[in-house]
Amino acid sequence: MKRFLRAAALAAGLAAVVLAGADRPAHAAPKKSFKVAYTVYIGFMPLAYMKSSGIMKKWADKYGLDIELIQANDYVGSVNQFIAGEIDAVGVASMDGLTMPAAGGVDTSVFLITDYSNGNDIVLSKTAKDIKELAGQDVYLLQYSVSHYLLNRGLQQAGVTDPTATKTVNISDSEIAAAYVSQKDLAHAVSWKPLTEDMEKVAGTTVLFDSSKIPGEIMDVFVGKTEVLKDNPDFAKAVIGAWYEALGVLKAGGAKGDEMRAVMTSAMGTDAGGLQSQLDTTHFFYTPAEALAFLTSAENAKIWDSIRTFCFSQGLFGQGATSVDSIGIEVADGTVLGDKGNIKMRINPTFTKLAVDGKL
Template sequence: MKRLKRAVRACALLLATLATVGIAAHGTAEAAAKKSFKLAYTVYIGFMPFSYMKSSGIMKKWADKYGIDVDLILANDYVGSVNQFIAGEIDAVGVASMDGLTMPAAGGVDTSVFLITDYSNGNDIVLSKTAKDVKELSGQEVYLLQYSVSHYLLNRALQKAGVDPAGVKTVNISDSEISAAFVSQDAMKHAVSWKPLTEDMLKVKGATKLFDSSGIPGEIMDVFIGKTETLKDNPDFAKAVLGAWYEALGILKAGGPKAEEMRAVMTSAMGTDAGGLQSQLDTTHFFYTPADAYAFLTAAENAKIWDSIRTFCFAQGLFGQGASSVDAIGIETADGTVLGDKNNIKMRINASFTKLAADGKL
């Protein structure tokens, strides 16, 4: 899954501004009348059930129930899909929760999480050819995609080990280059990345996993976001998506012939094999039921997670030059807690649709 790079922030903020102006100019009448919606997702294990939802007709069945059309789009470019969302070209997009905060929300787009799919439970890894403990990274260079969840994972690993993150130099490298470079370049000793990229990296002689996302359960969330106004004016869109999602997840959890069919679709969409798919499933915590998802979203711990995320993002300058403090952007969690400016809430965790699903009211 391609994660956020600083190089795209200026473009993202510009598109966010244009999108906001467009909304103000057209008002809410057009949004209220929508019957066709576009949802984009990229190749990542937490989003792959959408490929089955499309090919099996499950998404169409739920969309038909609400008298709407929902087009599921497998996007080639992660950042590009987020920019399309900001510009209003698509209605919802799958993101790492941190990117939802630093791109559309930080850019001024009132954004709501309406579905949580999973959290990384070992998919994201800090690894080294020479170090055997996170503490040994002090004073060293660590290669990663800067300002991404890899960067966040490294910071959290260092904090937990009692190491000042400022004492470690991060070196930016793209997700398309990091695996081959770690394998072939002796000078690259330490790195942070995610599956499946890390599978070859861990095969390098001496390579050791120092820390992974299972050490910070729930902090690297994968979610689907929509513009708050769109979801308010068109609740049937979110209901249809969640209805289809939990039907698909129920098939995957139950096992049997249908689950094998679903696994085959996911495997093909990811360009991997059965073993590769299982490896990623093993280190991904899916919320298989809406009740589990709702409990996670409304727990007091969820607000603490968002506080950790926003603190990292502000420290890295990802709120933009106009942000004078970590409180510049308001985040409203599902339990009603507001972090930051209550008059500038741009990220909202909306668990109402998950609650409807849990109560069997979709």
């Protein structure tokens, strides 16, 4: 999955908002057909099983809906489709939900959290043995991505507070693994599984920092437009219900669990070992109670504050943003980080709470 923001993608998204969002009534009539897009990343792959097993259809039928699950080839493209209203929900890294649709002016709500990276994302080096040694060095990564955020947080934890202490060099996710393996002068890099599996095998490589040191900060979520979720709560209920039924299968194991793993493995183009490696470093919220506890915790609000601070410092709120408070983020308890008059990102635990209470 390409977990990143490109300026061009944001510009395209903004244009789409202007074209697709103009003159939309505040509350549209309830609709019956929905599209949910996701890309190939471990945190989203239960949707492949939800589709193939009929679990999604079962929950959609319960509410008289038609819900299509779409595995998209292009991550940024799927987010732009969401911004344009061509799909109703999309799986994103939480940071990208803030810097793409929300920063682009779309009132966006997180209605499902799937997981957080718990070691999937790593900072590695062929020569350094401590992340502090990266000060003054070139570090190759996908700029403005969760890799960039991870590096920043690793340096902060090591006491390096100057964000310009290292020079980040942009490289695409499709190139970084091969470049690190083949180029001796590319000594330091940040990336994620499965790309890092070959990178870690390079002689002398040390993992300097990984996402398990910042638990919960690199979240994967599904977002919807706030007005769509408000007008169509049954849509969110169906997706949530199907999600937790599928995760129950994965957690329980057995024959059905093996079947689900096989579906996920095939959809990701990996093997059983590759799947397990990624599961081992991903913290899934297997029950709605676990997800609700995380979403409503004080720590979650602190995480969003950290995310927004990084995004603003990198200019990802757009040229019109004058401070970190330019965009309002409403966390689960109703507290707003930033501008209360410009809330564009909302952490909505309502549907997860219904699942906890058995009221889906």
